[in-house]
Amino acid sequence: MRPETSTWTPPPTDPEQPRQMRRILRLFRPYRGRLALVGVLVGASSLVSVATPFLLREILDTAIPQGRTGLLSLLALGMIASAVVTSVFGVLQTLISTTVGQRVMHDLRTAVYDRLQRMSLAFFTRTRTGEVQSRIANDIGGMQATVTSTATSLVSNLTSVVATVVAMLALDWRLTVVSLLLLPVFVAVSRRVGRERKKIATERQKQMAVMAATVTESLSVSGILLGRTMGRADSLTRSFAEESDDLVDLEVRSNMAGRWRMSVISVVMAAMPAVIYWAAGLALHFGGPAVSIGTLVAFVSLQQGLFRPTVSLLSTGVQIQTSLALFQRIFEYLDLPIDITEPEKPVRLAEVKGDVRFENVAFRYDESGTPILQGIDAEVPAGGSLAVVGPTGSGKSTLSYLVPRLYEVTGGSVTLDGVDVRDLDFDTLARGIGVVSQETYLFHASVADNLRFAKPEATDEELVAAATAAQIHDHITSLPDGYDTVVGERGHRFSGGEKQRLAIARTILRDPPVLILDEATSALDTRTEHAVQEAIDALSANRTTITIAHRLSTIRAADQIVVLDGGLISERGSHEALLAQDGAYAALVRRDARMKPETDAPGTTDPASPRSGGGSGGSSTEAPVELEPTK
Known part of the structure; x- marks a missing residue:
């Protein structure tokens, strides 16, 4: 019976998770130079984008009220230049991070394939071919978003959040405190959602492996021949449909896990500008220090700018939790013990005689x-x-x-x-x-x-x-x-x-x-x-x-x-x-x-073209003694 999402209790934090995170980070070690360049671009892009609200404040508080058209033109050009620089830096960091991510996926695929090539024959006699293919195709393929964009997104959004919070504090520390009161609650909710999705992702990948094995076995030439001749085509289709239906259920559960909670976070953060205006108005009404229109608009602009990277950062945390399930399945294959290994100092025969x-x-x-x-x-x-x-x-x-x-x-x-x-x-x-x-x-x-x-x-x-x-x-x-x-x-x-x-x-x-x-x-x-x-x-x-x-x-x-x-x-x-x-x-x-018959059947020939030359597909003239099938 399928578990009810509403009654499921998230498991405790996996004690192996820190070790897995360190192992994942080691995958990026060969590309640390390029990643450092991405970090520089991300930092520069964040700083440039944060400058825009300050330029806006000067326009509203100084250039327009005082009629300084020259300053107004410079500030407007500065805002345009900020947008151009941010876009260019964004394209460059996407190019570099995607390249690094794809190289990491290449390294993983190659490492898993190399590991499997060195496994003994016994491993393949007890493992379904579709399961092996699913680990390489589905599991590594499922990590593509994580290794190509998540790392960059994490750095970019974290830098943006830090830079934005610093800028908000510089504008008005009291409004900043009001804006960040609910942030710890949001972090706790996103971590809970991440644990839910990690568990469901593990089940989903297992189900995808089952489907891959079914397709590999039943849609091969031998599988089709067996299914048709045994009259099992319809039952195989029904079985595949049931497996596919289970996958549909897992996909829906994975996408909907925590969706309402994350939506509440989005609504609360979208409503924050109204809270800021309300707080500024109350402060002025009760005799508090006045906030200039330019400062208020600039602060709300920053606060709105904080909304996107914060939500993205929380979503990235959820994606990382989910991807840990995929990394864990890949690491299981990479950690398989190799039964037959080459000795440390192998003997090489220049010529094999054959004794x-x-x-x-x-x-x-x-x-x-x-x-x-x-x-x-x-x-x-x-x-x-x-x-x-x-x-x-x-x-x-x-x-x-x-x-x-x-x-x-x-x-x-x-x-x-x-x-x-x-x-x-x-x-x-x-x-x-x-x-x-x-x-x-x-x-x-x-x-x-x-x-x-x-x-x-x-x-x-x-x-x-x-x-x-x-x-x-x-x-x-x-x-x-x-x-x-x-x-x-x-x-x-x-x-x-x-x-x-x-x-x-x-x-x-x-x-x-x-x-x-x-x-x-x-x-x-x-x-x-x-x-x-x-x-x-x-x-x-x-x-x-x-x-x-x-x-x-x-x-x-x-x-x-x-x-x-x-x-x-x-x-x-x-x-x-x-x-x-x-x-x-x-x-x-x-x-x-x-x-063995006394003579071969008269007129027996090998089957005709394109299978001329004889084969098991023709009728046999001999009933062999079944001493032992292969293996």
Whole structure:
């Protein structure tokens, strides 16, 4: 049930708020020179604008009554010059402050993105993509007004208030006291409103993150396919409408929180000129010191000038309170612990030979969780091949992800060329280890750009050589735009087999000494699998290869096969040796043989253009043994 605004009690002051404010101020530290210039412009602008009422007093009390036209002209020109200078200074300070604010937002976005790039794979498996996107887009975007204009507004209005109060005291201290009697009450009210809006802003940003996640998941190509084929389009729309309705409620509450109280402040301050005239009249009536017409008009002009910056200053305080909720969400991401870090003095291998060894390896996702792997010992010499098979949940993919440090071992070690991978620099790992998984990811860019993601400096000839080795060059050249063809969102303009071969070509271009094949053909039909397997064979030549097997026919020639069961190695040996043992591996082979048809269906071809080349979109001629899906 939604809380009633009228019955909500504001929370006590957040003890973390001073620390957060100091942290926010540190964001502006690199730009303190430009901010100092803004301060100078603001101060100068405030002083110039305050001079106008004094010029007005001289016009009313001296120049007009005494008929001094020359003085009158000078004073009038002075008022015009004051307005011009104030406007010029205002434009300059807006330019500088907006530039600084946008640079601060750039720094925040980059810092969050860099932090997320360094998070382990485990973080992304438990975090919705839309949530991550919302932090970068909505939360940082929501702070734009704060970092681009609030700081300048705060300095400008504060300077204006101080200068105006000093000028008012110089004109008449008694009228100044009357004008400022209610100011402490106004400050207390604005702080209360700020706390209310901060709480609502936190709820609003969470709801925006939920909506972003829903849009990302349900409006992707895969989401649309799933929704349509499951007949859930209408229910997804209703669910989104409910989430949007909740956001509407939060937006209204955020905008209306304290609105009546702030309106009362505006009315009171707007009525202050009448109070000033009344007070001056009473003072004269009861024999007090007379106030000249010029002084009275100048004072009211100052008092009216005080109204705008004071209300703006109070509103700025409310905005800062609200923005603290957004900063807090961003700081949560910036403070995320990085599970996998590069050592202080990393080892860099000039050349990776490809010798991989698992020594008593253990892994669990958290300290109190169930072990996923334990006591794993295996060795893959440079240029050798290791195949890993086992039932669903046995830890096959997890084991392979320990080599490039996508996950971190919790026991034992994984070494590359005799060096613990935890001691290697990230560049050596990225340069030495390539991964081809079942779920191929392609960017919404051209074929050439997707291939060059592995090697940005690759020449056109190198692209062609890699694509030819992966048996996808002929298909690419048959497309209207060739290598400039845009692959579409997640590569959905290409079939499963074509995407897989593009991924293989991308890996060939990078030329890693160690290759990890994670269920690389499990989603393909038999005929497409054969074509992709030929490309994989070309890729695997003269490389250390670790294959996570789904179809056992793809790993018969492996130098060594290990069978995982419950995170432990239950069997190991060559294909022939394991068959002779007649254990778990032999049982899997027999099951695989029973599920495979005697012959492929006659006339089976890969799906036609634009998805020619085979793919998971066509009907399969084989029902594969479902040993374990990816991960």
